[in-house]
Amino acid sequence: MxxxxxxxxxxxxxxxxxxxxxxxxxxxxxxxxxxxxxxxxxxxxxxxxxxxxxxxxxxxxxxxxxxxxxxxxxxxxxxxxxxxxxxxxxxxxxxxxxxxxxxxxxxxxxxxxxxxxxxxxxxxxxxxxxxxxxxxxxxxxxxxxxxxxxxxxxxxxxxxxxxxxxxxxxxxxxxxxxxxxxxxxxxxxxxxxxxxxxxxxxxxxxxxxxxxxxxxxxxxxxxLKEIDEIKKKMNLIIINGIEKKERRFQEDIEKFRAEKILIGLQTEEGKLTSGNTFNYIKYFLNDELERELYGQYKFSENNLWSIITRKRLEVKNTYRKNIIPIEKDGILNIIDIHSNILNQNKLEEIFLEYIKRKNEEEIYFES
Structure with a gap:
């Protein structure tokens, strides 16, 4: 069963x-x-x-x-x-x-x-x-x-x-x-x-x-073991960059991140395929909350790359909320992606219709 x-x-x-x-x-x-x-x-x-x-x-x-x-x-x-x-x-x-x-x-x-x-x-x-x-x-x-x-x-x-x-x-x-x-x-x-x-x-x-x-x-x-090897390689790139006192090591990390990581796959028939393609969470994160959340992933532990990713800002790792509110920009992004509407005024019009139906202007336009 x-x-x-x-x-x-x-x-x-x-x-x-x-x-x-x-x-x-x-x-x-x-x-x-x-x-x-x-x-x-x-x-x-x-x-x-x-x-x-x-x-x-x-x-x-x-x-x-x-x-x-x-x-x-x-x-x-x-x-x-x-x-x-x-x-x-x-x-x-x-x-x-x-x-x-x-x-x-x-x-x-x-x-x-x-x-x-x-x-x-x-x-x-x-x-x-x-x-x-x-x-x-x-x-x-x-x-x-x-x-x-x-x-x-x-x-x-x-x-x-x-x-x-x-x-x-x-x-x-x-x-x-x-x-x-x-x-x-x-x-x-x-x-x-x-x-x-x-x-x-x-x-x-x-x-x-x-x-x-x-x-x-x-x-x-x-x-899992192969991903650990990826972490080691990322750290070596950073260490080598610092030892050479070069600022280009950030570019090396970006290049490494941009390369698609292929990890072998054993199928049920015992054949090895070309592998899986993975991405990384974006290199520079948008805001303090995202840097805070990123620092809580295990992948960032003992990983010098996470220092670069988080712009060397101190991260306290205290944000453990189950729920994150969706702000106005998030809703506008959803409208934009799904409608292929490029005119900002039209996006705003649809957004205003959305919050009007929910009667919550005060939520998205707080003083």
């Missing part, structure tokens, strides 16, 4: 594509007798941010909750509360309690697959644009919660999860055996979940799965 834990947050501009995936998976599950499913979901439209992202066949129907599927029967888990509460900008917000959900249902002696689907990023993930204010989960806190469980296969169905710092954080826990995610940004329509289910049932080889939309990368615990 395979147990699948499907956690999806489409309470944002991804409402339509994630709703389609949700519907497709429910139809697939109906045909499977060897799969047990536990799903935690929030699928709520974020007008007017969804107007460019409609998907054929998906009707407007906000849904949130949890269900179990086993032996051909769907059972709503209505008696459980899988939400956490936190005060953000003086207001209480509720967000999905993934750790509680997994703790109740995931049995570590069983073959389990965990799928997490939604927005992803190196610092902020699973954006919820229907809370007041809009919020995201601290990516490092999300990883910390995942790392509490022995997971056979983790599919991060999100953008920007292939950063070497994130992979290192997951592998160093020695809890997650295999990880699948995208090389860069997730495709808008997601992957073919029928193919994915066939893969985890053992009917498809990993090479076939890597051909699905994405493209995808496959990671396992054997790669």
């Amino acid at each position: 395979i147990k699948i834990f499907y956690i999806v947050n489409g309470s944002n501009d991804l409402y339509y594509p994630l709703s389609k995936n949700f519907n497709d998976l429910k139809e697939i599950f109906k045909k499977k007798a060897n799969i047990e499913v536990y799903c935690l979901y929030k699928l709520v439209k974020s007008d007017p941010l969804n107007i460019w992202r409609k998907v054929d066949g998906v009707k407007d129907k906000d849904r949130e909750g949890a269900f179990k599927y086993a032996n051909g029967i769907f059972e709503d888990l209505v008696n459980e509360n899988y939400y956490k509460s936190e005060v953000v900008k003086g207001r209480e917000v509720l967000y999905l309690d993934i750790k509680k959900f997994l703790r109740v249902y995931l049995k570590e002696d069983e073959y389990n697959v965990v799928i997490i689907s939604g927005h992803g990023g190196p610092f902020q993930s699973l954006l919820d644009l229907n809370t007041s204010p809009g919020i995201s989960i601290n990516t490092l806190e999300l990883i910390t919660e995942i790392n509490e469980f022995n997971i056979k296969l983790l599919f991060l169905d999100m953008c920007s999860m292939n950063y070497i710092e994130i992979i290192y954080e997951l592998l160093s826990s020695n809890k997650v055996e295999k990880i699948i995610t995208y090389k860069n940004f997730a495709p808008f329509e997601g992957i073919d979940y029928k193919e994915f289910i066939e893969y985890i049932e053992g009917k498809k080889y990993i090479e076939k799965f890597r051909e699905l939309k994405g493209p995808l990368v496959y990671i396992d615990k054997s790669m």
Whole structure:
């Protein structure tokens, strides 16, 4: 018996594509007798941010909750509360309690697959644009919660999860055996979940799965040692640069960072492929909060490169909030990416419509 834990947050501009995936998976599950499913979901439209992202066949129907599927029967888990509460900008917000959900249902002696689907990023993930204010989960806190469980296969169905710092954080826990995610940004329509289910049932080889939309990368615990070697190389570049009293060592690090890191992959057929491609979290971080968060990744420990990355500023590593509010620039960025609208006035117009519908001008225009 395979147990699948499907956690999806489409309470944002991804409402339509994630709703389609949700519907497709429910139809697939109906045909499977060897799969047990536990799903935690929030699928709520974020007008007017969804107007460019409609998907054929998906009707407007906000849904949130949890269900179990086993032996051909769907059972709503209505008696459980899988939400956490936190005060953000003086207001209480509720967000999905993934750790509680997994703790109740995931049995570590069983073959389990965990799928997490939604927005992803190196610092902020699973954006919820229907809370007041809009919020995201601290990516490092999300990883910390995942790392509490022995997971056979983790599919991060999100953008920007292939950063070497994130992979290192997951592998160093020695809890997650295999990880699948995208090389860069997730495709808008997601992957073919029928193919994915066939893969985890053992009917498809990993090479076939890597051909699905994405493209995808496959990671396992054997790669941790190779990432440690990357850290050593980064440190040597910095040390050599300092010893030579050259300022060019920053350029050397940037060049090394820009090169795609290929790590070998042993397939189920025993063949070695060309490897996986990883990125690094950007070289110079935008603000003090990002530098603070970056300093908490294990990859930055005993790593001189992190000093350069954080602009030699003292980082106290005290920011351990689960929730990070989404500011105005973050919402404008989402509108810009998904609409291909370049006119700043039009972006502002759509943004004002968004906060008007939520009646929260004071949240985004505080004095």
